Amino acid sequence: MTVLKTPESLTKEHRELFHKLGKLAAEKGETAREVKELLTVLEPHFEKEEEAAMPLLGALRPLSEGKMVRDPSEVSSLHRKFTSEYPEMLEEHNQVKRLIDNVRNAAKKAQDESALAMMDELEHHAAVEEEVLYPAAMLVGAMASVGAKVRAQ
Ligand SMILES: [Fe+2]
Ligand SMILES: [Fe+2]
Structure with missing residues (x-):
């Protein structure tokens, strides 16, 4: 049995990226201004990932070990949320890539x-x-949905 909890390594990576970008944005000059622009898209994007995608990954390891998720309906509802937000999240990645290019131009x-180096890391x-x-x-969402259907029969 498992509870949906975002893997700590992912939360930590987001926190570290945000911290480093915040430091760059606090400097003076064109690069810092472009980093601020980048953060206006990145901050809500990170939040969305932490709400919709990352908690699903909390079930990845237990599922890979053949364990059941404690609440398949919770996984299913997160899966629906992630599925509906997925195209927008990919579009946000495209926006982020364009903003990374702007930062790179200023940094060069x-x-x-x-x-x-920070832009390479973010990319x-x-x-x-x-x-x-x-x-x-x-995949986690799809597997849990199958599990929920099996249980409901
Ligand atoms: Fe992310
Ligand atoms: Fe992302």
């Missing part, structure tokens, strides 16, 4: 290596989500 002019974060974490969250 200012020869700001740490901002450039990698989004790629891992698109290629691994979002599909994994979808």
